[in-house]
Amino acid sequence: MDSNANGGRSTMVGEMESSLERVRRQLSSTSTRHILQGPLLKRSDTLRKWNERWVILDPATGKMEYKVRRSDTTVRGIIVFDSTSTVTLSPTNFHGLPKYEGCCVYIGTPQKKEYFLCAETPSAARAWVSTLHATQLVLQAHKQAVDSLGGNGSAKLGTVATVVAVANATAIEASKEVEAAMKISLRAALGSTTNKLSKGQLDDLTIMMETLRVKDDELHQLLQDIRARDSTIREITDKLQETAEAAESAASAAHAIDEARRFLSSELERLKQDQENQVELSLLRLRESEEKSKLLAEEREHLLKERDSALQEAQMWRSELGKARGNAVILEAAVVRAEEKARVSAADADMRIKEAVSKLESAAKEKEELLALLDALKSQIQARD
Structure with missing residues (x-):
């Protein structure tokens, strides 16, 4: 039963997570086209040199990609910003030329990165700033909607549709301003070229005409992009409908x-009761263990006393054995001394015997000499008679 309940809970949690993930994907993909693009002057970070770049704004990710020329396929760089970034129309003319007064845009990103941009006209600069602000609102609404579905907020999904519609409308109006600024720039370039035709050569005129043709193609492409955004709005509406369905599933x-x-709460109560019963049983077993410990402690004390008495007796026997060993050493020393005295006495007796034998031999020799002398005297006496 518990395994089935756990399996059901795992399935429900998986469905919840999949629904939330689908909502996040739909919210993050509400715009797949760039809503605003056009030329801007960008100041480099190192040399602080102003370079013309073709800038493309993506409201879904908050990125501004820029290329050297519109026809380039590779992106030169990216400006990343979010709802907390600072985007403002700067009152200071960063560029320095009088014609860019009121055309400078400042962007401060969360990564402490600063960007300085200049539009062709003040109206184009205001259009860029308003579109960036609308994009920030879209990003904030997306984040709040995702947090709401994840249980971290209280935003409504309808807010996303509103801010996206506002952002697209702002982008359309901004595109008109950017297009007008581009036309003004083209007319200024054309007027400057006309004034210099008398001094230029035919090759310069050809180059200028080609430039005008390219600019006209770019304007035509911009018009097509604006028309494509209308279809994007319809796609956003369909995706928001899918988002609402996903929200219902969530x-x-x-x-x-x-x-x-709730089921887990009841299970926790049951487990708590079982735990209390186990605690009581454990306390009973603990008391029994304490009684057994007391008996074992008493038996241990008795064994320790017996061990102490045995150690004392062993110590006594060790002392007696030491005394016996001392007496044995003394007796051995006495035996050695007696043996030494016996050897000395035997040697002295041998020497005395030898002296006695030598004296006896000397006495025998003297006796023989005396006998011989006596015989000689007797013979002399007899001869005299």
């Missing part, structure tokens, strides 16, 4: 999760 999944939470 709500049902949330209800299922709430039911699972």
Whole structure:
């Protein structure tokens, strides 16, 4: 039963997560086309040199991509900003030329990166700033909607549709301003070229005509992009409908999760009661263990006393053994001394015996000499008689 309940809860949680993920994907893909693009002057970070760049704004990600020329396929760089970035029309003329007064745009990103841009006219600069502000609102609404579906906020999904519609309308108006600024720039360039025709050569005129043709193509492409954004708005409407359906699925999944939470609460109460019963049983076993510990402690004390008495007796026997060993050493020393005395006495007796034998031999020799002398005296006496 528990395994089935756990499986059901896992399934509901998985459905909830998949619904939230689908909503996030739909919210993050509400715009797949660039809503505003046009020429801007960008100041380089190192040399602080102003370079003309073709800038493309994407409201879904908050990125501004820029290229050297519109016809380039590779992106030269990206300006990333979000709803907390600083975007303003600067009252200071960063460029320095009088014609760019009121045309400078400042962007400060969360990464502490600063960008300085200049439009062709003040109206174009205001159009860029208003579109960037609208894009910031779109990003903020997307974030709040995702947080709301994830349980971290209270934003409504209808807010996303509103700010996206406002951003697209702002982009359309801004595109008109940018297009007008481009036309003004073309007329200024054409007037400057006409004034210099008398001094220029035929090749210069050809180059200028080609430049005008390219600019006209760019304006035509810009018009096509504006028309394409109308279809983008319709696509956004369809995607918002899908987002609402996904939100309903998420709500049902949330209800299922709430039911699972209630079931888990009852399971927790049951587990708590079981734990209390186990605690009581453990306390009873603990008391029994304490009694057994007391008995074992008493038996240990008795064994320790017996061990101490055995150690004392062993110590006594060790002392007696030491005394016996001392007496044995003394007796061995006495035996050695007696043996030494016996050897000395034997040697002295041998020496005395030898002296006695030598004296006896000397006495025998003297006796023989005396006997011989006596015999000689006797013979002399007899001879005299």
